[in-house]
Amino acid sequence: MDLSSHILVVDDDPELRTLIGGFLREHGYRVDEVGDAAAMRDAIARRRPDLIVLDVMMPGEDGLAAARRLASESGPPVIMLSALGTDTDRIIGLEVGADDYLAKPCNPRELLARVRALLRRRSPAGDGGTGTNGATVFGFDGWSLDVARRELRDPAGTYINLSDGEFALLRTFIEHPQRVLSRDQLLDYARGHNVDVYDRAIDSQVSRLRRKLNERGGTEMIRTVRNEGYMLLPSVVRR
Known part of the structure; x- marks a missing residue:
């Protein structure tokens, strides 16, 4: 308990x-x-x-x-x-x-x-998930994501608000960069196998996340791969 x-x-x-x-x-x-x-x-x-x-x-x-x-x-x-x-x-x-x-x-x-x-x-205790190898801060294309603090900052250092769903999706992309992820994989990685979510909800959250990244960064960050899923384009560096 x-x-x-x-x-x-x-x-x-x-x-x-x-x-x-x-x-x-x-x-x-x-x-x-x-x-x-x-x-x-x-x-x-x-x-x-x-x-x-x-x-x-x-x-x-x-x-x-x-x-x-x-x-x-x-x-x-x-x-x-x-x-x-x-x-x-x-x-x-x-x-x-x-x-x-x-x-x-x-x-x-x-x-x-x-x-x-x-x-x-x-839970912060769960922040050493797949692919993090104990790292809590990740950089990509000038951006910074602190997993432990749940903080996303743009290249200028400005804090960007994320919903829980957006954070879970971004973390999933960060842990699987430059790789096409299907909706099913995003559902599994970001929300867990026992949560009742739908493809359209994933599409909507990806769209909102992509809009927040594009507004600040000015370049395409998350690409839609037709009939396959989505991919984070920049490389990711652990800090």
Whole structure:
């Protein structure tokens, strides 16, 4: 059990909120519960959580708008819960910046598994992943990515905000430079085998990441290889 991880549950249904919060506490997490997006903002200001479980359909600011704002502010990772469970609904949730999406009603054990998977990817102890050989800072075409600090800086040294999904994708490209990666490989490397994501969500996140890199660097960094996948063009140097 990870007693240090703090989870914020945001849902306007008090019964479900209490059920989820209690289940997560039973498995060793510190949990706060709030009923809407405004209370979520106040809770984050008091103590930033390691992860947010966020309902989609809430009064006032809905979960999609809240997730989009959190992603733009490089907020904590988000697992969205929604009674809307079609593929399109899931894709929209992932495209606005959520890291995972579960349809209600969900099995609490599946939610727990996804919480654990997201927190593992966020853990500094896990930053010696495939291809890093213990290095935490990588340079490519004047850019710098500090894996341990989760910091991307452009050639001028300016910090660039990345969502969790964008960071996971960039790290995957950095660890497999100048190599074509299929969507399936990106799904496996960046999100893990047990997370429910879709090809279109990968395409959307690659597009956003590529736009951030191109805006600052001015040259093509990630190439689309027709019918095969994507490739990071610059060479990578460990520092």
